[in-house]
Amino acid sequence: MQDPNPMPWGALDRYQAHFIVRKDTGRNVGNFVAKTQLKTRGHFAAKTVESVSWNGTGALAEKLNHDSELNEMIAQQSVKDATIYVEPTENAVRIRSKWDNHLAFGITKELFDIYDRIAGHIKSV
Numbered sequence: 001m002q003d004p005n006p007m008p009w010g011a012l013d014r015y016q017a018h019f020i021v022r023k024d025t026g027r028n029v030g031n032f033v034a035k036t037q038l039k040t041r042g043h044f045a046a047k048t049v050e051s052v053s054w055n056g057t058g059a060l061a062e063k064l065n066h067d068s069e070l071n072e073m074i075a076q077q078s079v080k081d082a083t084i085y086v087e088p089t090e091n092a093v094r095i096r097s098k099w100d101n102h103l104a105f106g107i108t109k110e111l112f113d114i115y116d117r118i119a120g121h122i123k124s125v
Contacts, residue, residue, distance in 0.1 A: 019095040031058030
């Protein structure tokens with residue numbers, strides 16, 4: 001059966017950069033799950049990040065919460081860029097942000113430095 005309301009432009013142009021850190025998580029996959037929790041101010045386009053903490057039950061989230069310099073770096077980013085997910089895969093740990101379209105997709109030097117610092121914490125856990 002054909003869709004009566006087809007999408008006129010085909011597939012959506014959404015992209016996401018994944019930073020992969022080689023790490024054998026073994027049976028401790030819960031140690032490597034973390035997500036930023038943002039405290040924000042303002043509404044809509046004027047929304048800014050005031051502070052950052054990490055949600056997670058393992059050692060990685062605890063380490064990330066104790067790195068105040070990292071959390072200050074993240075707080076200077078936009079709300080979209082400050083939303084960071086860390087999750088284990090089979091034999092690595094993935095660091096990612098939200099989806100972007102082809103016009104907004106890109107990684108700034110500051111965002112790369114943030115991901116690099118998170119990767120260092122992943123390696124040390």
